[in-house]
Amino acid sequence: MSADVGISRGAVWKHIQALRQGGFAIDASPRKGYRLLEIPDALNAAVVTPLLAGGFGKPYHYRRSLKSTNDTAKTLAHAGAPEGTVVVAEEQTGGRGRRGRFWYSPPGGLWFSLILHPKIPPAEVNSLSLVLSLAVAEGLERLTGARPSLKWPNDVLLRGRKVGGILTEISSEADQVHFVVAGIGVNVNFTSFPPDIEPTATSLQAQTGGAVCRPRLFSAVLVSLEDNYRLWCEKGFPPFRKAYKERIDLLGKRVSAANPTGTLNGLAWDIDGDGRLVLRLPNGEETRLSTGEVTVREG
Numbered sequence: 001m002s003a004d005v006g007i008s009r010g011a012v013w014k015h016i017q018a019l020r021q022g023g024f025a026i027d028a029s030p031r032k033g034y035r036l037l038e039i040p041d042a043l044n045a046a047v048v049t050p051l052l053a054g055g056f057g058k059p060y061h062y063r064r065s066l067k068s069t070n071d072t073a074k075t076l077a078h079a080g081a082p083e084g085t086v087v088v089a090e091e092q093t094g095g096r097g098r099r100g101r102f103w104y105s106p107p108g109g110l111w112f113s114l115i116l117h118p119k120i121p122p123a124e125v126n127s128l129s130l131v132l133s134l135a136v137a138e139g140l141e142r143l144t145g146a147r148p149s150l151k152w153p154n155d156v157l158l159r160g161r162k163v164g165g166i167l168t169e170i171s172s173e174a175d176q177v178h179f180v181v182a183g184i185g186v187n188v189n190f191t192s193f194p195p196d197i198e199p200t201a202t203s204l205q206a207q208t209g210g211a212v213c214r215p216r217l218f219s220a221v222l223v224s225l226e227d228n229y230r231l232w233c234e235k236g237f238p239p240f241r242k243a244y245k246e247r248i249d250l251l252g253k254r255v256s257a258a259n260p261t262g263t264l265n266g267l268a269w270d271i272d273g274d275g276r277l278v279l280r281l282p283n284g285e286e287t288r289l290s291t292g293e294v295t296v297r298e299g
């Protein structure tokens with residue numbers, strides 16, 4: 001190894017010691033050299049960036065604690081941060097969910113925000129959120145083997161409980177988005193929740209029975225996000241429609257849909273080519289919702 005990198009054996013050993021102190025498990029054998037056994041479960045740049053192959057995660061901003069990664073990402077985006085910039089924190093003290101809710105963000109989770117600069121009008125951002133939530137589900141599945149489902153528009157569920165969510169925020173003019181901040185939260189290595197969300201929330205650890213390697217999970221999710229985003233920029237929602245519909249367990253059910261203009265009851269009929277929920281109303285009319293909160297009605 002010392003010949004490969006052009007430094008002395010002593011210098012290699014010093015680097016190995018530094019890595020071990022940073023949580024890397026490295027085996028040393030007299031004639032064979034060193035072997036990496038395990039990477040630490042940390043999200044700092046030294047651990048995560050070597051695992052990143054694409055453009056997402058460059059630049060990479062890591063903090064131990066932030067109020068909300070979305071807030072920090074928005075500040076960076078206003079200052080001109082490029083597409084692919086990632087802000088990640090081990091914990092958030094004021095994590096935000098959709099509809100103004102608090103997002104529980106203790107250490108052990110995956111809390112990050114991604115800056116994007118799609119050349120689209122603001123209305124198209126809803127279908128982007130769907131495609132990003134599909135990417136999160138696909139990334140989780142690739143790494144853990146568990147199969148997440150989705151709840152329209154963009155909740156990620158495991159066995160019917162919420163394991164992750166997306167808060168998409170934009171800065172735009174009437175017909176052009178300046179930037180999108182996609183804030184993504186995944187409950188990974190912790191198993192207790194505040195009482196108000198305990199009945200409906202879960203984590204990967206709770207569902208898979210063991211700790212999940214967060215840096216590898218993060219890199220798998222970033223790869224899926226980048227793949228889906230590039231295809232969505234080219235072709236929009238249609239290429240994702242089938243895969244998205246296969247992950248939701250909603251169509252054909254009687255639902256209540258709360259959206260900014262009120263609550264509608266109806267039959268969840270379809271997801272259209274723009275990612276909108278097609279509702280059949282009791283009077284036989286059809287309506288399409290771009291966003292909202294859907295609850296399945298019993299009976």
Ligand code: BTN
Nearest residue numbers: 068095096097098165166183185
């Ligand atoms: C939801 O309500 O389902 C969306 C949750 C989004 C949480 C993530 S965690 C990282 C980013 N920073 C925040 O404050 N919120 C998002």
